[in-house]
Amino acid sequence: MAYRRSALMEERLASNRERILAAARRLIAEGGYREAQIAAVAAEAGMSTGMIYRYFRSKADLFIEVMTAAIARELELLNEIAEGPGTAKARLYAAVESFTRRALTGPNLAYAFIAEPAEPEVDIARIRVRQQLGNVFKAILKEGITGGEFPAQDMDASAACIVGAYTEALVGPIAPKGQRVKDQERLIQSICDFCVRAVSQPINPSGKR
Amino acid sequence: MAYRRSALMEERLASNRERILAAARRLIAEGGYREAQIAAVAAEAGMSTGMIYRYFRSKADLFIEVMTAAIARELELLNEIAEGPGTAKARLYAAVESFTRRALTGPNLAYAFIAEPAEPEVDIARIRVRQQLGNVFKAILKEGITGGEFPAQDMDASAACIVGAYTEALVGPIAPKGQRVKDQERLIQSICDFCVRAVSQPINPSGKR
Amino acid sequence: MAYRRSALMEERLASNRERILAAARRLIAEGGYREAQIAAVAAEAGMSTGMIYRYFRSKADLFIEVMTAAIARELELLNEIAEGPGTAKARLYAAVESFTRRALTGPNLAYAFIAEPAEPEVDIARIRVRQQLGNVFKAILKEGITGGEFPAQDMDASAACIVGAYTEALVGPIAPKGQRVKDQERLIQSICDFCVRAVSQPINPSGKR
Amino acid sequence: MAYRRSALMEERLASNRERILAAARRLIAEGGYREAQIAAVAAEAGMSTGMIYRYFRSKADLFIEVMTAAIARELELLNEIAEGPGTAKARLYAAVESFTRRALTGPNLAYAFIAEPAEPEVDIARIRVRQQLGNVFKAILKEGITGGEFPAQDMDASAACIVGAYTEALVGPIAPKGQRVKDQERLIQSICDFCVRAVSQPINPSGKR
DNA sequence: CATGAATGAGGCTTCATTCAT
DNA sequence: GATGAATGAAGCCTCATTCAT
Incomplete structure (x- = not known):
């Protein structure tokens, strides 16, 4: 008994x-x-x-765990992709695709992890979570740069930019619900392309430099 | 009298x-x-x-105006750049540079406009503000694509990605205060390069596609 | 205006x-x-x-001030007596009398300052308050011992005993309200006598020692 | 079975x-x-x-019994002393010594029974408990006065004063833990002396009377 | 009988908004 | 018009008590 x-x-x-x-x-x-x-x-x-x-223990604790839990699975999957086979470009594409697809499908992860939490304790956890996400992309970037796939660049900045780019692009479409599958696929592809191009060698550098 | x-x-x-x-x-x-x-x-x-x-009339009204006012000047300056002379690439670079530089220097505009405002009315205004920012980049993108500088792409997605990219890259560095000028310049440059590359034609497309 | x-x-x-x-x-x-x-x-x-x-600022702060304020006036008056003229015995008697009389008359000071406050912050303040009261009596005792009026004794212990003695003797009578003046006067006198005797040289020491 | x-x-x-x-x-x-x-x-x-x-039946009931039980053993021992042989002075000294010694040694009885219990029902029980303690001393005092050992005095007041005196003197030393035996012995002695003197005939009455 | 998960009333504190001066 | 004292609804958290298992 x-x-x-x-x-x-x-x-x-x-x-x-x-x-x-x-x-x-x-x-x-x-x-x-x-x-x-x-x-x-x-x-x-x-x-x-x-x-x-x-x-x-407290409201803040609960929210930290919501965020951590929401992102833990993401990190696992992203790391699997990052450490998997394929070119750096292919893996970067796959990683961004994996995250954005789930964000658009399942419960609103992206929003949860972007949300400005107002409680100082949650803010701290939130920054850490974002850094962890960035680290996955940083790892891919590092290999890509070493392998000559990507040009030299500030990896921290690029990683943050990648996280910000797909995050922002998701927040808009997510808030107003009711997207058709077709649009979603197009959106995911656009975001992935954007991120891959952003860290790749362009044909001719920007006029400014 | x-x-x-x-x-x-x-x-x-x-x-x-x-x-x-x-x-x-x-x-x-x-x-x-x-x-x-x-x-x-x-x-x-x-x-x-x-x-x-x-x-x-209310706290929400005040905050909406704070955000609107904070971004109004930005939009003015960005539009000036967007509608000015130069290649699309150069203008895109200049626009991102202009925003990020002021965000890192003056009062913390970026944070104010990223901040999750918690009041539903402010949220709505916040989305509108982000769309307005995106529209500036969309305009540049449109001209760049038409003129053959940029490859065909989902302009809405790319514009959102640009806003998200530099925003995220700024939020991290901003939160922990005390940056040296040298670092700031490097960061700004990295972000601008990232955004320009992201919408440009890469030498060889990503392996995925 | x-x-x-x-x-x-x-x-x-x-x-x-x-x-x-x-x-x-x-x-x-x-x-x-x-x-x-x-x-x-x-x-x-x-x-x-x-x-x-x-x-x-908080409930604890309020209660600390209630206690402090309740006792501040007491300390002032007691110190006046302690530092005033007269023999140590007379001053001790007068000090105890002064406190007990007001405790029986005015708002229930004694109870307020005895009360176990449950909030740690208030506890700390309460201990300090009791020590301050004790210090007044300690001062009188010191002079009395030096001047030969009182026998040598542990002044800290005696001071604490005095505070405890009149406090306890007051708490009982106070709780059940409605005392006649005559009873009060007799009670005050008894308490004062008790305290003065307690620090004075008895005719023959206790059989135990 | x-x-x-x-x-x-x-x-x-x-x-x-x-x-x-x-x-x-x-x-x-x-x-x-x-x-x-x-x-x-x-x-x-x-x-x-x-x-x-x-x-x-309830938390209050439990606490009443904790107090009652904690004090029951005390009352037993004190009554044994009070009803035992010896002069009133010696018995008073022994009674106070017995209580204070155990209070300083064993689990914190004194604190438990002083503690303001916050529940009205416990308050009532607490007053009764204190009165019971007082009664022991009152009995000794009565015999001492009748036998000429102690001067005439308000026995209720003196009994309450005794309880209050040693209680207060104990609360201070108890809170900050870690007393050496030597100090404890001295403290106990000081308290006992104080209480015995307090009910005894002084060489010359206080100047006030 | 024994458990401890579950309840929910009640306490402290904050802060947008109002209104008498 | 200008002030800031005053309000009180609303939020977080605790803990004595109950009851299904």
Whole structure:
């Protein structure tokens, strides 16, 4: 009996935790940080406010985890691509494509991780998350530059630019819902092309330089 | 005399209005939306809270105007560059350079306009502002594509990517204050190069396509 | 006009502050710390909860000031007696009498300063307050011992005992309200006698030693 | 067998009850009333929160019993001394010494019984407990006065003063932990001397009377 | 009987907005 | 017109108590 209860409980605990995270993620995606008050998250998760605090120490903690969790899977997948086979260009293209496609399909990850969180603690976590994303692209860039695929460039700046580029391009289309698949595919392709071109050697350098 | 008083009044009203906007802009730039409470704005502007409501119907209205005003000058300058002489590439480079340089120098415009404003009404204004910025780059892109400088591409996506790219690249460096001039110049250059390359014809297309 | 408003305001500010302190003191005296919630204090003071925070940073701050203010006047008067003329015995008697008389008459000071405050910050202030009271008696004791009026003794212990003795003796009678003047006078006298005897040379030392 | 099970049960019930009381006493002694939440008590006792409510109707009930139990042993020992042989002075000295010594040694009894308990029901019990303590000293005083050892005095006031005196003198030293035995012995002696002198005939009465 | 997850009322604090002076 | 004191709704968090398992 003790075993069964323990098993049941653990399952339930995990389930509750997931439900809270999912509820928070939904609310943030829909209405941003402002709409995701503890009471609203609890209601969305179908439980009392007190329950939230059994799983998360504070509102800030919850939001940090929402962001971290949302991005953790992304990082895993992106790293898989980054460390996989293929040219640097192909991998960069694939990485951007992978992220943008899921962002447009699944729950609104992009928005969650862009959101200005207002709580200082969350801000800190947010910066770290963005840096982690940037690092994936930086790794690809490094190999590409070493291998002669990409010209020499400030890898930190380029990585940040890549993250910013596809993020911004996603935020617009995401906010107003209801996109057709055709448009999405075109958008994803455009973003990927943009990012790959941005780090590649152009035929003739810009007139300015 | 009635006329003169009216003139004085108007001047004073304008002055007050400007002072409020400037105060709000400063506070947002320093501590984000959270730090810019009405009482703080009033104190920073050297007037009472009641005065704020003589010029702005609500906090949201004030912030919309802060953002609009902050970006209005940018749009003016960017449009001047966009409509000026030179190749599309040169103008694109100059436009990005102009924005990023001011963002890194003056009061923190970039942050103000990136900031997730939390008030739904401000969000709407924020999206509009970003679209306006994007339109400037779209215009340059259009001419560049027509003129054969740039390859065919989704101009909306590219414009959004440009805005996102330099915005993201700025947010990181801006948050941790204290940059040396040398670093700033290098950063600006890197961002500009990134954006120009991103919309230009690469020597050989990405392996994926 | 500015002057008049300023004067009016200052008066009002002071009045509000006093009203809050008085309200908190009343509630603490009646029902202890538990009954003195911010909402209750605000209601008792005839204002909104928000007003409290215009004058006190937090609940703990308010309570510290209630205690400090309650005891400040006491310390002043006690010090006057301690530093005044007369034998050490007479001054000790007068000091204890002065405190106990006011405690029995006016607002319930003794209870306020004994109360276990539950907030760590208040606890710290409470210990300091008790030490300050003890210091007054310690000063008298020191002179009395030097002058040969009192036998050698641990002055810290004796001072603490004095404070504890009259405090405890007051708390009991105070809780059940409605004492006759005659009883009060007798009680005050008994307490004073107790304290003076306690630090004086007995005819024959206790059998134990 | 029914009998044996019942016996086991009773033993277990008693054991649980004791464990709860001991846990609550420990927590109160360490961190005061605030730290002794039901969940914490349950954890300290190694059982569930629900179990607490099998033995105590409410938190207040539990705390009343903690206090009562903590003081019951004291009263027993004090009464033994009070009703034992020896002069009134010697017995008074021994009674105060007995209490203070245990207070300084064992779990923090003094603190527990001084603590302002915040729950009205506990307050009432606390006053009763203090009165019971006072009664022990009152009994000794009565015999001492009748026997000519002590001068005539308000026995209620003196008894309360005694309780207050050693209580207060203990609270200070207890809070900052880590006393050396030597200091403790000196402190105990000082307190006992103070209390005995306080009810004894001084060589020359205070100047005031 | 025993557990501890779950509840939800209640407390503290903040801040946009109003209005008497 | 100008002030800033005053309001009070609303948000976060705690914890005594209950009840399904």
